[in-house]
Amino acid sequence: MPCGGNWRSQIGRSVIVLYADSEVSYDGRAVSRAGRAWRLIIIKPDGTLLIHTDQGYQPMNWQPPGSRISVTETSDGKLIIYSTRQRPREVIRVVVYGIEWACWGMPSEGAFRLTGTHEDVKEWIVRNIQRIIPGGRVISVEYEIPGHGIADILAEDASGRKIVIEVKRQCADLHAVSQLRRYADALNAGGILVAPCFTSGARRLAREYGFQLVTLDPSDLSPGTAGAN
Amino acid sequence: MPCGGNWRSQIGRSVIVLYADSEVSYDGRAVSRAGRAWRLIIIKPDGTLLIHTDQGYQPMNWQPPGSRISVTETSDGKLIIYSTRQRPREVIRVVVYGIEWACWGMPSEGAFRLTGTHEDVKEWIVRNIQRIIPGGRVISVEYEIPGHGIADILAEDASGRKIVIEVKRQCADLHAVSQLRRYADALNAGGILVAPCFTSGARRLAREYGFQLVTLDPSDLSPGTAGAN
DNA sequence: CGTGCCAGGTGCCTT
């Protein structure tokens, strides 16, 4: 059974899960200190370190892939787990007072496919530009505007006027409108914001800036509908 | 030893960790399908579900706190784990073909303190506004501009001209400049961007918009220095 | 509950 005391031999080879009584300190872009408590510690072979509590999606502390981990033992028998990352320089130090159980395994992602992403929506629009700009055409995708960022789609309408299209897969907010403005201003172009929904503020601001809103839900990517708004 | 076959009795009471041969499907804001493979499954009492592979900070699939979990058994002995979330409606379905080990425990966050945050930087600036705007004063913090968002700090310089200060704890980018512009435009005010560093694009754009840059590192919050730029 | 915005954001891709 892959649970036992020799988990240290699995470092770099398996995903190790420890249930440990521990203190955690983090020093890097920010600083954190966590007093002694039982926590879930996950060590992945790619250098990822995750320290989870009883609640929440996010770990209490972590270290990303590529970090270097080491485990040492103090003279009085306590374990100390170090995880170090360069650029930015960040260190996690876990003092382990006790381990109730330690298990490991070699999980994998397996075949994995994710759909309904921003990329999918963008591709749909390129193929169905007529539904967004009747009589228009796509000039470029991921169009870089030097010093101003990268526009999702650059198109032109029937009259030849340039139009920047900014695509969001979730409700568009003020940030999305500001982003679109940055592109449209730089190109002296019109702007269309495509999203499944819009916050009230986004609607106001888009109106103020003269941008058009188009409602398009990622789940409606079929030959379906795109309702102008 | 808290590892064994009766982990299902711990649902809602402990954090459960399964090492399982499984298929995972996710349907919600996006859609994902993951073929059969060994994966690490974590079930927290707050409804959080995390499915981890051998690499990366992020789980392959997940469900946030507040989700409802249930485990059923098919006629041929396979387990199926359902996790459902409303608003947005999202469902994860895990078909479990086998479990190599199942362990649990009741971790906690314990005493935890994080410093060096955005809030810390903002407070430092309010206390040391003279270092940012010599002769100026703070008018308001978290100043809401209706329909345009919330400015970090609204101040005025020695001549009484309004200045919006946008604070970043990491390198400021185009997004930060756009955000500042949204505020400054709405108030017809000047703008100062405070950050530990700036991307090349952010420098260009800030110059174009007439914003001032001030370099301030979160780790130098002592009575230290704030270098205008 | 929606709106807005930070996060030690992370991850992906392109120059």
Place this chain on the structure above:
DNA sequence: AAGGCACTTGGCACG
């Protein structure tokens, strides 16, 4: 490596 940006972003605070 730096820059730009999406993410099933998650999480928080406020009206």
